[in-house]
Amino acid sequence: NAGVTQTPKFQVLKTGQSMTLQCAQDMNHNSMYWYRQDPGMGLRLIYYSASEGTTDKGEVPNGYNVSRLNKREFSLRLESAAPSQTSVYFCASSEEPGLNQPQHFGDGTRLSIL
């Protein structure tokens, strides 16, 4: 089983360029999440989608937009990339939103903004 698939795996952008990170899950999960991972910071939530058709801001949403395209796919867009957005981005999914639901993670997208 593929689980959570993220594309691309690596990307280098110039400041001001735009980009969309793609995420798809094949587990029929209702909830999906986007995190960023920075050295010494753990993971921080950017946006999440509790169910198809809904999206909400997380801890660090500024500079990002998301689209829950359908139940399987949840994309993250950087409209005008900034060096501060250099990070590793992880998409995750869970069966339902809730306290006891473990999240399943993709392998990440390593993004560098020059």
Next chain:
Amino acid sequence: GNSVTQMEGPVTLSEEAFLTINCTYTATGYPSLFWYVQYPGEGLQLLLKATKADDKGSNKGFEATYRKETTSFHLEKGSVQVSDSAVYFCALSNYGGSQGNLIFGKGTKLSVKP
């Protein structure tokens, strides 16, 4: 608010040594607690979880007990292997924030030498 504090690494051990990674949390109510593991170049994988006080989560020889009185969820393993080398994240899930959101500690890097 909700937060997770875990011991800073890196932690370097010899094979077959005993492992403890400390994790304490701050939360209102009754959060669920998780340990995730991240192997090099990969996404996070759920290692174990506990959903109520005094629960013990276990998997692959790792254990952690949910201690409400000390607000702790320390990770232990009796005999580590080289293959356990990874970054370990403690996390909690609680109401009051993004629904189903995970709050992560900063991660502890473990290196096991043969």
